[in-house]
Amino acid sequence: MSGSQSAKDFFRPLAVGAPMPLTDIPARPSRAIHFFDPSNPKMAAKIPDMVGTVDVLLGNLEDAVKADNKVAAREGLVEIAKKTDFGPTQLWTRINSLDSPWVLDDLTTLVPAIGDKLDVIMVPKVQGAEDIHYVDRLLAQLEAKAGLDRPILIHAILETARGVANVEEICGASPRMQGLSLGPADLAADRRMKTTRVGGGHPGYLVRQDPPREGGVANLEAQRATYQQDLWHYTIARMVDACAMHGIYAYYGPFGDIADVVACEDQFRNAFLLGCVGTWSLHPKQIAIANRVFSPSVEDVAHARRVAAAMGDGTGAVMLDGKMEDDASLKQCLVMVELAEQLAAIDPELKKAYDSIEDQQSEVD
Ligand SMILES: CC(=O)SCCNC(=O)CCNC(=O)[C@H](O)C(C)(C)COP(=O)(O)OP(=O)(O)OC[C@H]1O[C@@H](n2cnc3c(N)ncnc32)[C@H](O)[C@@H]1OP(=O)(O)O
Ligand SMILES: O=CC(=O)O
């Protein structure tokens, strides 16, 4: 909420006739936000068949779409959205940046044409609350004009140093704020980091074991283990806290080494463990990785359910498998159980896997 706005105005529509803002952002599964370029005929042709295989399909209009194809991408997205029934899959778009010559046409074309199908608009290179306020008001005006009955939500990419400095105010800038993604490629450039990659780690960012001491003297010639550190830990942790504080959702972003599925899975898992609910997928092969990583494992769900059962009314402390469980560990377990229930509702395979634990547990009991 901006300093000059009163609390009661926060949930008022910003244009006469615009839909009422949401007071809570729905927790819809969004393990993979799959990017496609609507101006690329091969990719566009694959989209209808991808419905139901991925939680979010995102028509990308910004970086990775050639300048000459910006109009074709926008028009291609309108065409795909109009002819596709998205069923349980969400449709998002990433518009061009607010300082670009394309963004105004992106918004004024997409909202009247396919605003009823668009769930979330991703806004790149957000610097502060003022960027969200601009999009917020414009969306309200366009929604009112188009007669939409539900608000389109906003997702911001955290990819500038100023954006990171303002992360809390960005998350709280509008009731439309659905979440944030880390944009490691642009953020690295903006911070003048000395990397040349799209996300992921770097072998040079490490700490080294102390030298062994021999007779009180450090042996600097000895072999010493090194441990690679996570370049993105600080930013993801800030993003997760800011999102949790405002009741919205945090996502890892792109992992550009498409061939390195192992490191991709590691990066996604770090983000999952730290509190992110999903990530981007740039290539079809990253969807399965994201779906696997951002779904709690059967073992974790089984354990979480056992803790919930053992904790009875949810207060006090109990011993389970030699470990203390109490109100706080129960709350962590309930995060897992709730997520498992949300995912089971849209993913029949997962439902079968999670249900099989219940069957096994009732056999044991
Ligand atoms: C820093 C950032 O902003 S990241 C976000 C912006 N970047 C993006 O959105 C990139 C999206 N992805 C892509 O452009 C592509 O996947 C690339 C360029 C990385 C690789 O593309 P290709 O070299 O064609 O990959 P590959 O040959 O493995 O593709 C196999 C098939 O999958 C298709 N495919 C590739 N990526 C996608 C996708 N994202 N969605 C749907 N289909 C895809 C290809 O068209 C190809 O189809 P075909 O079998 O009919 O020929
Ligand atoms: O847009 C994403 C990024 O990493 O930059």
Ligand SMILES: [Mg+2]
């Ligand atoms: Mg970017």
